Amino acid sequence: MATAKAKTTKAKTKAAPVETAILDKSITDIRIDYYPTHEHEGVKFRRGHAMPFGATTVPNGVNFSISSSAATACTLVLFDRGADKPFVEIPFPDEFRVGDVYCMIVFDLDVERLEYGYRMDGPFAPELGHRFDKSVILSDPYARSLGGRDTWLAEPNWDDVYPYRSRLAFEDFDWENDHPLEYPIEDLVIYEMHVRAFTKHENAKVKNGGTFSAIKQKIKYLKELGVNCIELMPIYEYDEWENSKPNPVTGEMLVNFWGYSTVNFFSPKAGYAATGKFGMQVDELKTVIKELHKNGIEVILDVVFNHTAEGDHRGHTISFRGIDNKTYYMLTPEGYYFNFSGTGNTLNCNNPVVRDMVLDCLRYWAADYHIDGFRFDLAAILGRAQDGSPLSNPPLLESLAYDPILAKCKLIAEAWDAGGLYQVGTFPAYGRWAEWNGKYRDTLRKFLKGDEGQIGEMVQRIQGSPDLYYYRGPTASINFITCHDGFTLYDTFAYNEKHNEANAEDNRDGANDNNSWNCGAEGETDDIEINFLRRKQIKNALAILLVSQGVPMILMGDEMGRTKQGNNNTYCHDNELNWLDWSLLKKNQHLFEFTQSLIRFRKAHPVLRSSTHFTHTDYVGSGYQDISFHGTNAWALDGSPGSRSFAFMLDGEHAKQGAIKDDTIYVAMNMYWEGLSFDLPPLSNGRQWHVFVNTDMPEKEAVNTLGKEPRTDSQSHVLVGPRSVMILVGK
């Protein structure tokens, strides 16, 4: 054992082995406030610092600090790495308590091998909100690293007295000159991805597939695609074994793959690190972030502050429940758990203690990991009061919006929760928060599959949804058609119904309102026409997404036709249903190139990336409104219920509110099942219309080279094919 000497005999804590300490040559050169004053079973310690919370190194020791509003006593439990039993348990002397905070410095510990936890004593009285149990060793909510799940799906010791072990992390990473990139949000093209799913497939052809490190090997690909921001699905420490079970049909293990169930908010998931078994996940993740930044790619984390992995009253006690149940969770008057998250419990985010923890956590990730932004899962919960009611001015959201450390971070809300609070367009924003625009997704899907009555909404969506974000601007709208939760883009046009049988839940899980259309056959088909239409629909979707005002988000793999075989809820599958099959890149190279071209087009045309809403006026004297809408007749939008087509034109003279001169862009969208001729608005000053995209053309001809777009055959009209999109450039 590498830690300070432990004695097997019980020795009472005794104060001040001072003489010994002072005579100890190794510590004669340290500050007087870092001398041990107490000793317990051979381990020396003294009163600690209340701040910061967690375990932090101090000269020759470690400062431990933890709070509980209702505990009657606290014991620090120290383990050597992986040991069955602790080498010492030190009760906090009452004089070490500052208010509700227990703090202690322990000396001569091997910080590399140390694992620590706490026992909290107090009443077990659920009706009063207390669930103390001193027989359980508890993880530190502020632990910077966790042991116990070091390697993905390595069978844990189920009899471990302390399964999720708090560890220290060190702040000696060499960031060189790295700095968060701080791109204007309107310039982002976000790529939502899952760390393991991105590179785990054998066709990824990387070393250590499925890890943080493997992302590095795909940075070149991300750059080629052109995205400048990746949004990582949860990377906080979670337990893939949670609720795991063998599939009764196939025997395959069903696990928590997505990770929306946090065990610890400050620790990166060791199982995602090739070096997790060495406890170096912190360094590995930082290395990837640094490398992504070096290549111009921001990193946004999908963070889950709405609930924890402890479940409801039947769940395991890991940390929060045993430390301060009433503080950390929203409880019913009877002492049960409110379940606004749909997972058993709800974090009590607007309790001041929890609020501070969330803020401390995000500050830590922003400052220590150089994270560029956060997407908050089920963020509506963050705006609920302690009794669950929605707050008009939620202090947590306000704190995050005005925090100086987070000042340049993107804050993105999933503005709904499982308790029925839907706040898309009304999420308390404080001038800072953007939202996953669920209405964008729904409207586009309906429009794309040819539903009637969508033109009015589409006009709003492509403008950055001013009907929802009038006072917040288009940058409040994170536009997406697909995300991890639901069909992939390919499946949106290959399946009418969800097909979730693989998890053996009889297809009961997952959403039923997918607004998808299989184009004529359910699932895979050899029908050439159907397959052509599917590919065209994918291109239609990507084309509209990337010319819409707001911030586009692409789901990992949609650019290469990824399928999940009609499954819209793959939360538990550690297999090809989630793993990105990189052989699709070769199979659907044209689709990749199409997406790549559209991203380049978006970057090349500032008129597509406005930070303010259009005014529908000509305020620069160009002779054109900043945006104008058209139908098959120019200047005449047909918004009647039966209409399935429209066009819009962005005047390049109005780009960036007139500060930049850009080309004029005209986008015609025809979701009618027959081709339609669109009259083109005439261009001034001898400019002519050129074709950048025509999704009705076969494969590679669907998109032309940026800057070398051919002129349209006619300058007065274009034929837009059935269920097709055309993008023209006036120059």
Place this chain on the structure above:
Amino acid sequence: MSFSIKSDVKDAPESGKVATIYLEGELDSLSARLFQKEIEKVAIESPKDLVLDMEKLTFMASAGLRVLIFSKQKIGPSLNIFLVKPQQPIVDTLEHTGLLHSVTVVEKYPA
């Protein structure tokens, strides 16, 4: 397995002083302290090159990697660190944790 360490510092005609540390066995968190002390010892000579002979090093724990970071901090960014014949798992870990760019892996020093 045991761990042993020894070092020497020599004058090189053009490159200034060269400190060589010979590592053998398993470098875990305990032996990392010895490693750090050895670094501190040779740092006094302000070497230009630090050569870590790793041919006989079979394992390096995270504590050992942290000492590499420490050596840069202690001696300064101008220090060149050469790793002689490190085993592949050690190189992999250096790669994953971003330390590989701070060192030069060679078969023999001088490279």
